[in-house]
Amino acid sequence: MSNIALEVRDLVKSFSLDGATIQAVDNVSFQVRSGEFVALVGPSGSGKTTLLSILAALLSPTSGQVLIDGQDLAKMNERERVKLRREKIGFTFQSNNLIPFLTARENVEYMLRLNGALNHGSRIRSDELLARLGLAERLHNLPAQMSGGQQQRVAIARALIHNPAVVLADEPTASLDTERAFQVVETFANLIHENGRAGIIVTHDLRMCQFVDRVLQMRDGKLVRIIEDKNEILEFAGAAVH
Amino acid sequence: MKNFTLATYLAIKEVVRNRGRFFLVALVIALITLLVLFIAALGEGLANGNRQYVANLDAQLVVFLEKSDYIISSSRLETNTARSIRRVEGVDDAGAVYTSSTEIVSLPEPLKVSLLGAEPGRPGMPPVVAGREFRSGEARETVIDQQVAFRSGIQIGDVIEIRSTQGVDDEFFELKVVGLVSGQSYFFQPTIFVPPSTWEKIRPQSDSELSSDTPFPNIVAVRLTDPSQADMMMTRLVERVPNIEVTDIETTINNIPGYSAQQGTVQAQGFFTLLIGILVIGGFFQIQILQKVPQIGVLKAIGSSNGMVGLSAVIQIIIVTALGVGIGGGLTYLFSLGFPPTIPLVFNGARSLIAVALLLSIGPVGGMVSIIYAVRIEPLKALRLG
Numbered sequence: 131m132s133n134i135a136l137e138v139r140d141l142v143k144s145f146s147l148d149g150a151t152i153q154a155v156d157n158v159s160f161q162v163r164s165g166e167f168v169a170l171v172g173p174s175g176s177g178k179t180t181l182l183s184i185l186a187a188l189l190s191p192t193s194g195q196v197l198i199d200g201q202d203l204a205k206m207n208e209r210e211r212v213k214l215r216r217e218k219i220g221f222t223f224q225s226n227n228l229i230p231f232l233t234a235r236e237n238v239e240y241m242l243r244l245n246g247a248l249n250h251g252s253r254i255r256s257d258e259l260l261a262r263l264g265l266a267e268r269l270h271n272l273p274a275q276m277s278g279g280q281q282q283r284v285a286i287a288r289a290l291i292h293n294p295a296v297v298l299a300d301e302p303t304a305s306l307d308t309e310r311a312f313q314v315v316e317t318f319a320n321l322i323h324e325n326g327r328a329g330i331i332v333t334h335d336l337r338m339c340q341f342v343d344r345v346l347q348m349r350d351g352k353l354v355r356i357i358e359d360k361n362e363i364l365e366f367a368g369a370a371v372h
Numbered sequence: 373m374k375n376f377t378l379a380t381y382l383a384i385k386e387v388v389r390n391r392g393r394f395f396l397v398a399l400v401i402a403l404i405t406l407l408v409l410f411i412a413a414l415g416e417g418l419a420n421g422n423r424q425y426v427a428n429l430d431a432q433l434v435v436f437l438e439k440s441d442y443i444i445s446s447s448r449l450e451t452n453t454a455r456s457i458r459r460v461e462g463v464d465d466a467g468a469v470y471t472s473s474t475e476i477v478s479l480p481e482p483l484k485v486s487l488l489g490a491e492p493g494r495p496g497m498p499p500v501v502a503g504r505e506f507r508s509g510e511a512r513e514t515v516i517d518q519q520v521a522f523r524s525g526i527q528i529g530d531v532i533e534i535r536s537t538q539g540v541d542d543e544f545f546e547l548k549v550v551g552l553v554s555g556q557s558y559f560f561q562p563t564i565f566v567p568p569s570t571w572e573k574i575r576p577q578s579d580s581e582l583s584s585d586t587p588f589p590n591i592v593a594v595r596l597t598d599p600s601q602a603d604m605m606m607t608r609l610v611e612r613v614p615n616i617e618v619t620d621i622e623t624t625i626n627n628i629p630g631y632s633a634q635q636g637t638v639q640a641q642g643f644f645t646l647l648i649g650i651l652v653i654g655g656f657f658q659i660q661i662l663q664k665v666p667q668i669g670v671l672k673a674i675g676s677s678n679g680m681v682g683l684s685a686v687i688q689i690i691i692v693t694a695l696g697v698g699i700g701g702g703l704t705y706l707f708s709l710g711f712p713p714t715i716p717l718v719f720n721g722a723r724s725l726i727a728v729a730l731l732l733s734i735g736p737v738g739g740m741v742s743i744i745y746a747v748r749i750e751p752l753k754a755l756r757l758g
Contacts, residue, residue, distance in 0.1 A: 188673060188752045209677075216675025223755055229382075229667060231389035243378055244675055272389065288674070 134197075135295045135328035136162040136185065141194035143180055143351075154180040155191070156351035162296070162328040162344075167319045169339045170332045172348035178332045179300065181348070185330065186221055186298050187211040199295035216244050220289030220297040220327070224304045227285035228273040234260060234284045235269040241292045252291075259287045263317055279310035286318050290325060297322060299331040303338060315341050340367035378676075379683035387691055397656050398696035404649040405700020405731050406707070408642055410717070412727035413708070415638035417716030418560070419723075422634070423625040425488070425558035431495040431593035432602050434624045435466075438615045442627040444471055447590050449616070454491075454592045456613045462605050464597045467494030468589030470568055472575040473561060477544065478533035479524050485517075486558040487534075489571025495593035497565065503528040503551030510569045515551040519562040523713055528552065532564075539579040547574075559628070560716075594618075646730055654738035657689060661742040668746055669754020682747040686736060689743070693735025697728060 143155040154177045162168050170178045183189040184196060187203055196203040199218050206214065215221070220241075228237045238256045242248040260269060263283040273281050282302050289297050299318065303311035315331065319341040322329035331342065339345050345363055347355040357363050387394045426434075426444075435457060440447035454468040470489030475482050490497035492505040506513035516526065526532060530549050535542055547566065556563045566574065572587035596605055606618040619627075626632050661668075671681055708717055718724075736743075 183752055186673065212672075212675055212677050215673065219675075221673055223670065223673075227670065229670065231386045236385070241674065243381065246374060 133164045134161050135164045135166075135199060136330070137195070137197040138181075138185070139195040139197075141181070141184065141196065142192045143177075143184060143189070144192045153351045155184065158194075158348075158351075158353045160346060160353060160356070162330060164295070164328055165323055165326040166344065167322045167329040167331070167342045168344045168346060169342040170330055170346050170348065171334075171336060171339065174334075175350075176348040177351040178348050180351075182298055182300055182330070182332050185296070186219055187215050217292070218295045220292070220294040222282065222285040222289050222297075222299045222302050224301040225278075228281055228288075230273050233270050233272055234265055234276065234280075234287075237273070237284055238287045238291050241288050245292050247292060256287070256291055259291060259321075260284070262321075263287055277310075278305045279307075279314060282306065282310075282314050283317065286314070286321065290321055290327065293325070293327075295328060297327050297329045299329070301332055301334065303333065303335055308337075311335065311338065337367050340364055375677065375680045375683060379680050380687050382671075382684045383687035383691060387688060394692050394695075397653070398692050398699060400652060400656070401649070401693055401696025401731075401735065402700035402703060404645065404652070404734070405697050405728075406703050408645050408649070408727050408731055409700065409704040409719070409724060410707075411638060411642045411645060412723045413704075413717040413719045414715075415635065415642065416718040416723045418634055418638065419631070420555075420718055421557045421560040421716045422628055422631050425486075425498075425556045425563060426621060426625050426628070428498060428555055429495060429593050429621060430498075431467075431595045431621070432599045433594040433596065433606060433609070433618050433620060435592040435594060435609065435613070436617050436619070438617050440617065442617065442619050442623055443629060444590050444624070444627075445629065448588045449590070449592060451586050451588055453613065453616065454494075454589065457592055457594055457609060460605075460609055460612045462597050462601060462608065464595045465494055466592050466594045467491045467496035468568060468587075469496040469591050469593055470571045470575075470587055471558070471590045472571070473559070474534045474536055474564075474574070474576065476520070476524065476526075476532050476564075477535045478531075479526075482535075483520065483524055484561055485520060486561045486563040487571065487575055488558065488563050488565050489568040489575075489587060489589075490565050491568060495595045498553040498556050500551040501554045503549075506550055506565070506567055508567050508569075510573065511567055512545070512547050512570060513550045513566070514547040515553055515565045516549055517556045517562040517564065518552050518554050519557065519713075520564060521552055523562070534564075534574065536574050537576040539577070539582055545574040591624075642727065646734060649731070649734045650738040652738070653689075653693070653735055654741055657685075657735075657739035657742040658745065661685070661746050664746075665749055665754045668749045669751040672749065672751040673755060678747045681749075682743050685739065685743045685746045689735040689739040690732075693732060696735075697731045700731070701728070 139159050141155055141158045145152045145154055172178050184191050232240060238260060239248055242252050265280060265283055268276055268280055303314055306314060315338045345357040345366060346353055357366055436442055436447040437449050454466045457463055457466040468491060472487045474487040475484050492508055500515055506515055520526060526549055528549055531546050532549060533544050533546050535544055568587045572585060602620060609618045668681055708719060711717055
């Protein structure tokens with residue numbers, strides 16, 4: 131049986147707005163195993179980005195528990211959360227992903243530096259990962275010298291290089307054309323599976339679900355549907371195509 | 373230590389990869405440096421020109437005529453005052469000093485100089501660095517400041533001619549240069565020294581003064597046996613010698629007419645230039661941080677601590693400021709080579725070192741707001757996830 135890398139229990143996040151209380155995340159519970167790639171889908175305002183922010187230890191929940199690699203986020207102070215983000219979480223964002231004054235190689239190596247793990251071996255691993263992502267010729271390019279797809283692939287390499295327990299991706303294909311988007315998510319899925327990490331991708335584009343092992347569908351802050359059957363997932367993703 | 377290494381790595385990478393932008397900021401700092409260093413050098417030069425002779429006196433106390441408010445030109449002591457002071461217990465030696473000004477006319481360009489009368493071998497007469505002291509009495513000999521020699525080409529053994537107004541007529545006197553002294557400007561002019569009796573003969577004087585051959589000193593410079601007893605000796609001298617007031621060298625300098633006002637003006641200029649520098653640099657770095665909000669958000673989101681992000685900003689500011697001050701210092705030196713000796717610029721003073729230290733601090737001080745801003749950036753808001 132696979133290890134549980136991420137566990138969410140009865141998670142609630144509410145905001146006050148003009149005197150009214152809004153439940154952005156409403157009693158959500160789920161688990162993600164190591165080596166499992168999960169899609170978090172739902173319309174705008176369904177609470178997926180808020181949920182992702184909580185999972186990334188960037189936002190505190192109102193109630194409930196989040197356990198990453200067995201560590202409870204609620205019991206951590208800010209210093210410990212920073213350490214957790216550094217060691218246990220890999221993150222890619224919609225845009226502005228990379229440090230603009232570092233080359234592709236340096237952006238990936240930065241995670242290793244941050245974790246005190248930069249050495250000859252990890253450098254080679256970093257270059258191999260970038261090569262695997264089709265960026266062997268772009269190691270010394272700055273982000274401004276790369277396309278959006280190449281930048282996203284560098285961000286994926288950076289999210290994976292330090293062997294985090296959980297990899298979170300927030301709309302990584304938002305600024306990519308269809309072909310690039312499929313390439314990026316497929317490569318991402320392969321690396322998640324090969325490296326045995328738990329991956330969660332937040333996406334509006336349901337076609338990307340064809341590469342995941344499970345789909346979590348949210349609406350109005352609630353987890354309304356979980357699709358685990360591969361055929362059902364393909365049907366769900368295929369429906370989006372047609 | 374890991375934070376410092378990472379912060380330095382990020383700071384250097386950013387500066388190197390955006391060298392055009394940072395070089396422009398450094399150039400602004402360099403221009404401010406140029407301005408501040410010139411003001412500091414001018415202040416030092418003006419101060420030197422005004423006070424150098426008094427500051428370099430081989431004495432701890434200066435005696436003035438009572439109620440002259442420690443102003444040298446207002447003080448005219450009795451001719452035997454120096455002798456009376458020498459007899460007071462605790463006084464090692466005392467020398468009368470006579471001040472006036474004149475013009476050396478035996479040069480292609482007449483040169484205005486301070487004409488000082490002093491007693492050879494006594495306080496008030498600076499040490500001769502080349503040649504010899506003049507003889508006492510009415511010898512028509514002079515010892516001149518090296519600056520006079522430098523600006524005029526006069527050498528030891530030359531005879532100079534000075535012009536002096538005697539009553540209503542201009543008279544010309546010849547003096548043989550027998551020695552050189554160093555660093556003796558007084559009242560913004562280089563100095564020439566002559567014996568007291570000669571001074572009385574050749575100094576500019578009114579009709580009524582012409583009838584007297586007795587020189588009256590302006591001040592007496594007093595060297596003490598025990599310099600640490602200066603306060604006690606001031607009281608003792610006032611008690612033992614009639615019609616005098618006594619003070620220390622510092623008060624004497626501060627009472628040179630215009631000295632305090634001039635120095636206050638120069639310091640105010642320097643202060644406001646630094647203030648403007650702080651605001652300009654602060655503005656630059658604040659704009660830069662505002663442009664970098666998403667980038668700082670990413671750094672924090674992936675696990676960089678607030679301390680590391682803040683430290684990186686500090687190191688970056690220090691690098692750019694040091695570069696700017698270095699360029700500014702170099703430019704100042706190059707420009708100073710082209711200035712004529714009549715402009716009193718002195719770059720080797722403590723004032724220049726203080727100015728450099730202050731300039732190095734304007735970056736971090738000016739960038740303080742942006743550093744605090746960077747530390748407070750929330751990754752959630754910076755990445756627009758919230």
